[in-house]
Structure formats: C-alpha cells, structure tokens
Amino acid sequence: MNIDKKGIRVLAIAESFRKEKTKSILTGIVMRKDLIIDGIIFGSATIGGDDATQNIIKMYKSLQRNDINFLLLDGLIISMYNIIDGKTIQDNIGIPVIAITFKNSQGIEYSIKKHFPSNYNNKLDNLKKLGKRNFVLLKTDKFLLIRNWGIKLDDAIKLLNSFLIQGSIPEPIKLAKMISRAYLNTIYDNNGNRIG
Numbered sequence: 001m002n003i004d005k006k007g008i009r010v011l012a013i014a015e016s017f018r019k020e021k022t023k024s025i026l027t028g029i030v031m032r033k034d035l036i037i038d039g040i041i042f043g044s045a046t047i048g049g050d051d052a053t054q055n056i057i058k059m060y061k062s063l064q065r066n067d068i069n070f071l072l073l074d075g076l077i078i079s080m081y082n083i084i085d086g087k088t089i090q091d092n093i094g095i096p097v098i099a100i101t102f103k104n105s106q107g108i109e110y111s112i113k114k115h116f117p118s119n120y121n122n123k124l125d126n127l128k129k130l131g132k133r134n135f136v137l138l139k140t141d142k143f144l145l146i147r148n149w150g151i152k153l154d155d156a157i158k159l160l161n162s163f164l165i166q167g168s169i170p171e172p173i174k175l176a177k178m179i180s181r182a183y184l185n186t187i188y189d190n191n192g193n194r195i196g
Contacts, residue, residue, distance in 0.1 A: 008033040012172030014074035016180035024079040027180040031172040073099040096151035142168035
C-alpha cells in the first residue's frame with residue numbers, strides 16, 4: 001500500500017453500549033484520506049462475550065469492497081471485555097489493522113477475573129495475545145497507544161496523522177463513536193427501555 005496515495009480509504013470501527021444490555025452497537029465508517037465519508041455499516045458484539053473479532057470480520061466482508069486500504073479500531077477490549085484479536089482480523093481480511101487506545105489499562109487482569117470468576121482463563125489468554133502497545137506522538141503533539149498488524153509502526157503513525165484534524169482522535173473514529181452513541185440512544189430511552 002502506498003500510504004501517500006490520495007485515495008487511501010479506512011474502515012474505522014467504534015462502539016457504544018450499555019452494561020445492562022446484551023449487545024453493543026458497532027459502527028463502521030469508510031472514509032477517504034480527504035475526509036470524505038464513503039460508506040457506513042453497523043454490527044454488534046455481545047456484552048461480555050467473545051464474538052467481537054468474528055463480527056468485525058463479517059462487517060468488513062459484508063461491505064464487499066476492495067478499495068479499503070486499512071482497518072482502524074477504537075480499542076481492542078470492548079463491550080465489557082469482549083477482546084478483539086487484531087492479528088486474526090488482519091489474517092482474514094488481508095489489509096493492515098491499527099488499533100488505538102488513549103490510556104493504560106492497569107489492573108485489567110483483576111477486573112476480568114472479577115467479572116468472569118468461573119471462566120476467565122480464555123479471556124486472559126486472549127489478552128496476552130494482543131502484545132505490547134506503542135506509545136506514539138501525533139502531529140498535534142498529542143499521544144496515543146497503538147497496536148498494528150500488517151504495517152510498519154512509522155507508516156501506521158503517518159496514516160493516523162493523515163486522518164487527524166485536531167486532538168488525538170482520528171476523524172473516522174470520532175464519527176463512528178458519535179453515530180454508535182446516537183444509534184444506541186434511538187433504541188433505548190433514558191431508563192434503558194427499548195423504544196418502539
């Protein structure tokens with residue numbers, strides 16, 4: 001992939017959820033490097049489940065597009081410890097995968113053991129498979145923690161910067177988060193009751 005190409009497209013996926021529900025909302029935004037939105041897709045993940053990886057692969061494949069150059073994920077531990085395997089996604093979809101986070105997740109092993117007292121081993125194994133995060137400085141002088149598969153770290157940073165206007169959140173992730181939250185709020189009222 002030529003990361004300097006003007007026509008670079010990303011599929012950025014972010015979520016929104018409520019702890020008391022069974023499913024989260026995943027929103028995928030296809031955005032060009034010139035920040036034009038070029039597609040949208042919805043999916044879900046089970047709260048506390050283990051299906052996020054496969055559901056993200058399904059979202060990508062259901063778009064049936066060959067012009068998406070990389071996948072950008074808003075974190076790898078979503079929906080109350082539904083852990084995303086970036087390497088498995090990259091192996092299955094054949095394009096680079098970049099996952100961003102904004103803070104260290106200290107004590108997450110303890111939290112997993114607390115929430116899944118009888119079957120936490122599988123989740124802890126999946127957590128270890130994620131590997132280390134890289135602390136990177138963006139063009140806005142803000143920092144991110146990232147993991148990357150199928151792409152060099154320097155190229156991953158260049159791609160993130162090309163989708164960044166201000167702050168530390170790339171525009172397609174920002175938009176995917178807003179849409180996920182808005183969609184969730186159209187499904188449930190303030191008391192958590194389903195609307196309609």
